Amino acid sequence: MTVATRLAGFAVVLALVFAGAAFAGSRLDVHPGKPEPKSAMGEMVAQAVRGLAVSDNGLTLELARRTAPQGKPFALAFRIVDGNGQTVRDFDVEHTKRMHFIVVRRDMTGFQHLHPTQRPDGAWTVPLTLREAGSYRVFADFSAGGRPRTVAGDLAVDGTLRSRPLAAPAPVAETDGLRVRLDHAAPRAGAEADLRFSVTRDGRPVAVEPYLGARGHLVALRDGDLAFLHVHPDPGRLRFMAAFPTAGRYRLFLQFRAEGRVHTAEFTQEVAR
Numbered sequence: 001m002t003v004a005t006r007l008a009g010f011a012v013v014l015a016l017v018f019a020g021a022a023f024a025g026s027r028l029d030v031h032p033g034k035p036e037p038k039s040a041m042g043e044m045v046a047q048a049v050r051g052l053a054v055s056d057n058g059l060t061l062e063l064a065r066r067t068a069p070q071g072k073p074f075a076l077a078f079r080i081v082d083g084n085g086q087t088v089r090d091f092d093v094e095h096t097k098r099m100h101f102i103v104v105r106r107d108m109t110g111f112q113h114l115h116p117t118q119r120p121d122g123a124w125t126v127p128l129t130l131r132e133a134g135s136y137r138v139f140a141d142f143s144a145g146g147r148p149r150t151v152a153g154d155l156a157v158d159g160t161l162r163s164r165p166l167a168a169p170a171p172v173a174e175t176d177g178l179r180v181r182l183d184h185a186a187p188r189a190g191a192e193a194d195l196r197f198s199v200t201r202d203g204r205p206v207a208v209e210p211y212l213g214a215r216g217h218l219v220a221l222r223d224g225d226l227a228f229l230h231v232h233p234d235p236g237r238l239r240f241m242a243a244f245p246t247a248g249r250y251r252l253f254l255q256f257r258a259e260g261r262v263h264t265a266e267f268t269q270e271v272a273r
């Protein structure tokens with residue numbers, strides 16, 4: 001083999017390595033060593049996945065406990081700590097609250113959206129009841145210093161686990177006798193999806209009241225790793241923009257206020273490549 005053919009072979013191998021890296025990068029929306037995506041959409045997709053780790057940009061969730069009793073109310077305490085282990089005390093108001101706390105079992109049942117109370121020492125506490133045994137994922141969703149973050153942890157509830165398969169995708173969900181319909185163009189991975197919801201009771205439209213500074217609140221979790229998606233509400237309508245980073249199934253938890261109380265409607269959403 002001459003030096004020239006060896007170099008050519010080396011170049012082909014390098015090209016394959018780079019092509020592979022680019023392919024993996026595009027699949028995972030991770031661009032190691034590359035500058036931030038330039039387009040607003042690229043940036044949104046790159047930042048779309050959160051809540052996969054206990055830390056987010058230097059801030060860490062510290063849960064006071066790892067286990068919880070089954071079916072009994074208890075207080076869950078936690079802190080957000082910075083890189084020096086100091087308790088973070090200052091949080092920005094997002095969706096009218098300084099701390100949003102999401103609890104869901106690993107099979108995406110038992111969803112709860114709570115608003116913890118901050119203690120004078122900066123720690124947070126929230127009353128919680130976990131009715132069924134299993135592993136629960138908890139998300140602290142907040143903004144500090146103008147940067148939104150989502151940090152996650154796990155809570156184990158001992159007992160006999162009755163895990164449920166994810167419901168099949170459907171455009172309609174029933175909650176408290178209300179019928180909620182989800183309309184959208186079929187969402188695709190890496191593109192922004194426009195999710196519009198309408199609420200009826202016995203075929204008649206139901207007026208939706210303001211809730212958390214918008215018409216509703218939407219949490220989207222990816223099936224499998226429970227990645228927490230960033231979702232932008234439309235302030236005037238029950239409508240959201242969501243960036244689904246990968247193909248697969250997602251669970252949508254829509255919360256809205258109607259007839260004087262908050263309702264939660266759940267949807268399984270299939271996202272195509």
Ligand SMILES: [Cu+2]
Pocket residue numbers: 095097099100101113114115212
């Ligand atoms: Cu909240």
